[in-house]
Amino acid sequence: MKKTIINYLFLLSFIVLSCKPKQNMVYMSDNQMEEQIVQAKFKGLNIQEGDVLLILVSAMDENAVKPFNLNTINKVGSETATGLNQYVQPSEYLVDEYGNINFPVLGNVYTKGLSKVQLKDHLESLLKKYLTDPLVTINLKNFNVSVLGEVKVPGQKESTTQKLNIFQALSLAGDMTDFGDRKKVKLIRTGDNGLEQVINLDLSRSDIVSSPYYYMKQNDVLYVEPDRNKQVQANSNPNRGLTFQIIATALGVATLIFSLTR
Known part of the structure; x- marks a missing residue:
């Protein structure tokens, strides 16, 4: 009887110890949050090969700017003295394997590695040859x-x-x-x-x-x-945990029956 109880307690202790609190579950848990930590500065993104850029060119002269926007759409129901009011959607440009986009009138423009601000300034400087005070808006479509x-x-x-x-x-x-x-x-x-x-x-x-x-x-x-727990679990018998539970339950029942029959 005494030996059976000892074995049961040993097995129960093993199960309890195996259920210790799981580690590595908390983000930023090194208890240093009270110290002043400088957050990284967001510096924007650099354009990469395969990016799709949404670019819109605007200027005071709407007619002069037309060739530089591929998606000029007439806005129905809002006629003005000069004709149909025009709504321009940004045009899509794919950055090719060489880092270029094929821009209307300007031809190939190298973009890879540039930030949106740098490309905006570059395009505006190129467009000043054709437009007065051009304004370029750039967004990344595929983030x-x-x-x-x-x-x-x-x-x-x-x-x-x-x-x-x-x-x-x-x-x-x-x-x-x-x-x-x-x-x-x-x-x-x-x-x-x-x-x-x-x-x-x-x-x-x-x-x-x-x-x-x-x-x-x-x-x-x-x-x-x-x-580590998941790695051990993946490399072990998936029924091992259930087996331990069955053994522990059986030993508990056997111990109880033995103590009642004495």
């Missing part, structure tokens, strides 16, 4: 990131804002699962030289907000590694 691994809704995500940080990207994927390791997150990013970089990030550290990789860039990939 997409991919979030994979231990997240609830993995896949490619489209952001409505280009100022997207790591935590906002994770929220687009429904946040990490309980098995995601916040200390082991990989960021895969294509550099200006066309080569892919793999950066290891620790989201349990509060100074992640000052990292140069805090803000996402278009076509970035975030991969959340599974924690």
Whole structure:
């Protein structure tokens, strides 16, 4: 009887210890939030090969600006003294493998590596040859990131804002699962030289907000590694946990019956 109870208590202790609180579940958990941490400055995005740019050119002379906008549409029902009032939609330009866009009248314009502000200034300077006080508006159409691994809704995500940080990207994927390791997150990013970089990030550290990789860039990939518990579970018998429960229950019942029959 005594030996049976000891065995039962040993098994019960093993089960309790195996259910210890899970680690690496809290973001920025290094208890340094009271210290002053400088947040990374958002510097905007650099244009990459394969980007789709939405560009609109405007000027005082509506007729002179027409050749520089591909999507000039007559607005029905609003005639003016000069004819139909015209509504102009931004035109789409694909950045080709050489980093160029094919712009009306101007021809190939190199854009790769430039920020939107730099490209805006460059186009306006080129258009001054044809227009008086041209104004160029540029937006990026395809701001997409991919979030994979231990997240609830993995896949490619489209952001409505280009100022997207790591935590906002994770929220687009429904946040990490309980098995995601916040200390082991990989960021895969294509550099200006066309080569892919793999950066290891620790989201349990509060100074992640000052990292140069805090803000996402278009076509970035975030991969959340599974924690050790998930890796062990994946490499073990999926029925092992149930087996432990059955054994523990059986021993408990046997011990109770034995003690009642004495």
